[in-house]
Amino acid sequence: MKKFICTVLTLAMVVGSLAGCGSSSSKETTAASGAATEVATEAAQTEAAAATGDFDTSKEISVNSREDGSGTRGAFIELFGVEEKAADGTKVDNTTVEANITNSTSVMMTSVAGDPYAIGYISLGSLNDTVKAVKIDGAEATTDNVANGTYKVARPFNIVTKDGLSDVAKDFVDYIMSAEGQDIIEQNGYIKIDQNAAAYAGSKPEGKIVVAGSSSVSPVMEKLKEAYLAVNTNADIEIQTSDSTTGVTSTQEGICDIGMASRDLKDTETGVTATTIAQDGIAVIVNNENPVENLTSDQVKSIFTGETTVWADVQ
Structure with missing residues (x-):
């Protein structure tokens, strides 16, 4: 590439020399010189783009967020300060209105x-090589x-x-909190909550x-x-995937036996009990072509509130 640029610049100098000697018309010389300069500029831009993997930092950041009711969204906006308290004490979610809303972990990753x-x-435990944390x-x-x-x-x-939990639902909860259940949690990329859990000894x-x-x-x-x-062939389990808020309300209303929530219970969510089965990180993800490797918490907040809108501002 450098040799190509040097060749182009040499061509431009030759054209300039010819112009000084009066060997061609002024218009032709100007056009040739301009063309040479344009080629050199384009070549330099191409070399610069190659150095950054063709990632155009002048492009707008495409912000993707989860839907209202998502426990991941609730935890994310709280941990990064995207959610703030208003003067009257109410919590305000300042996620930019320009954000694309996805309704599941899989859709977020695909997007x-x-x-x-x-x-x-996304949940750290769901991270794979299709995106970069x-x-x-x-x-x-x-x-x-x-x-x-x-x-x-x-x-x-x-x-x-x-x-009023049924015997079989109680037994499943016991299994989740047992040494076997906690090991499965750890094997799947999450952090077990009990390092010294006892072995499962349920009645099946x-x-x-x-x-x-x-x-x-x-x-x-x-x-x-x-x-x-595999250990209790007498049981039948149906899993309905939605969001944390639906999991809580479905439990309150008796629609399901066990709710799943990737956040703590809110003060208004009464009549139910939350049991922590694991800890999970929230991974901030970008496309694999994105050269960004590190962001500060303040940068993440600025992006998701819409204050920072182009990638050049987070390099």
């Missing part, structure tokens, strides 16, 4: 994977860093129940269990379901 200029957030304040998004407190963007995974009762709620919790719940049904 970011398909747009070089996109940014979003950026460091936050210099800390890599890993389960070890969540466990040791280095990576601070983390939240609980809760199951929600109310009084018969019956159906309906579990409903958070799309962040449901992947690991599917793994727990599979393992539990």
